[in-house]
Amino acid sequence: MIFTVAIDGPAAAGKGTISKAVAAHFGFAHLDTGLLYRAVGAKVLAGADPLTAAKTLDPTDLENDALRTPEVAQAASQVAVIAEVRSALVDFQRSFAQRIGGAVLDGRDIGTVICPAADAKLFVTASPECRAERRFKELQGKGMDVSAQQVLADVIERDKRDSERATAPLIAAADAQQIDTSDLTIDEAVNAAIAFVQSRLG
Numbered sequence: 001m002i003f004t005v006a007i008d009g010p011a012a013a014g015k016g017t018i019s020k021a022v023a024a025h026f027g028f029a030h031l032d033t034g035l036l037y038r039a040v041g042a043k044v045l046a047g048a049d050p051l052t053a054a055k056t057l058d059p060t061d062l063e064n065d066a067l068r069t070p071e072v073a074q075a076a077s078q079v080a081v082i083a084e085v086r087s088a089l090v091d092f093q094r095s096f097a098q099r100i101g102g103a104v105l106d107g108r109d110i111g112t113v114i115c116p117a118a119d120a121k122l123f124v125t126a127s128p129e130c131r132a133e134r135r136f137k138e139l140q141g142k143g144m145d146v147s148a149q150q151v152l153a154d155v156i157e158r159d160k161r162d163s164e165r166a167t168a169p170l171i172a173a174a175d176a177q178q179i180d181t182s183d184l185t186i187d188e189a190v191n192a193a194i195a196f197v198q199s200r201l202g
């Protein structure tokens with residue numbers, strides 16, 4: 001069976017948590033496409049050329065905790081503006097989406113550009129303040145030296161860059177189910193996503 005779930009939304013909206021839970025519930029594979037851009041961003045911070053980094057990306061580059069820092073997130077959103085970098089990452093994402101047994105991909109342009117024919121599309125959002133607070137706690141929990149103010153500024157700056165870029169901007173697909181997680185617990189958000197995907201599976 002081929003069944004693709006596209007989960008998009010702004011920074012730290014809860015896409016990762018929801019995607020993992022949906023994938024586990026249905027036994028689908030999960031790809032966090034943000035990690036692709038983060039891995040390219042990290043290589044650029046280390047001195048690489050963005051396009052070369054994107055073209056030579058290896059799956060093992062994604063297994064790296066250092067990709068979760070705010071610096072790498074900013075570098076990711078800067079390389080994500082470059083159309084050629086995005087093109088270099090398309091085939092990998094589309095093949096993942098077509099794998100037998102079902103796939104969940106989360107990112108910014110999955111329902112609009114990477115998998116416009118996805119079987120189920122979700123657009124997960126929350127207020128910038130909620131998202132920043134959650135990300136702040138997450139980074140703090142990992143022992144990172146960050147301030148709440150810095151994290152909010154980072155989230156707002158990336159959302160602006162991601163939404164205003166010419167290629168594959170952050171925008172909800174017309175046929176995406178929107179979930180605002182501002183006032184939902186993790187369980188409520190996950191259950192809403194699972195119920196929607198279930199309705200598409202029939």
Ligand code: CDP
Pocket residue numbers: 010011012013033034035037038073076077078080106107108109110158162
């Ligand atoms: O975890 P968070 O939502 O903060 O970010 P992420 O999903 O890891 O994505 C990091 C950055 O990669 C984003 O700010 C986007 O600029 C870029 N990205 C993208 O352009 N397209 C995607 N499909 C996924 C991420």
